[in-house]
Amino acid sequence: MIDWATALQSAGVTTGILSNMGDAMEAGIRARFAWLAAFRHATYSHSLGIVKPDERIYVHAIAGIGEPAETTLFIDDRIENVEAARAVGLHALQYTTHEDFLRELQTENFTGLPLPAATSTLSTR
Numbered sequence: 001m002i003d004w005a006t007a008l009q010s011a012g013v014t015t016g017i018l019s020n021m022g023d024a025m026e027a028g029i030r031a032r033f034a035w036l037a038a039f040r041h042a043t044y045s046h047s048l049g050i051v052k053p054d055e056r057i058y059v060h061a062i063a064g065i066g067e068p069a070e071t072t073l074f075i076d077d078r079i080e081n082v083e084a085a086r087a088v089g090l091h092a093l094q095y096t097t098h099e100d101f102l103r104e105l106q107t108e109n110f111t112g113l114p115l116p117a118a119t120s121t122l123s124t125r
Contacts, residue, residue, distance in 0.1 A: 002035060004116035009038050011114050016041040016065040018058070018074070020051045041065045052076070053084030062088070073110060075101075 005015055017039050021029065023046040030036055041064035045051040048060060062069050069089035076082050077095045085092035093108065095101045102118060 007114045018061040020045045052081040058088045
């Protein structure tokens with residue numbers, strides 16, 4: 001998925017992060033993984049005092065990324081977060097397995113997006 005994010009960014013697709021991780025974890029992750037800096041915007045719940053699936057965090061992320069909700073894809077492993085994202089107008093997919101995610105991404109017909117690799121591997125660039 002990291003490689004896919006990089007491919008999207010290289011193709012000029014705006015990317016962002018919306019995460020419920022805590023402040024100490026965010027600092028550690030950002031210090032360790034330089035690839036996070038390539039995302040246009042990052043919304044971390046601890047900085048707002050609200051967490052997914054609260055509608056307000058999605059609205060904040062949409063404003064921060066600077067793209068209309070209806071042209072934005074949100075991906076999360078928790079169905080309640082996916083449903084909340086859809087409620088504010090985002091396209092949203094649940095990530096359960098990589099194969100299911102690829103199938104759903106193709107089914108939803110997100111034309112123009114480079115597709116992620118067919119096999120998933122962990123990367124800690």
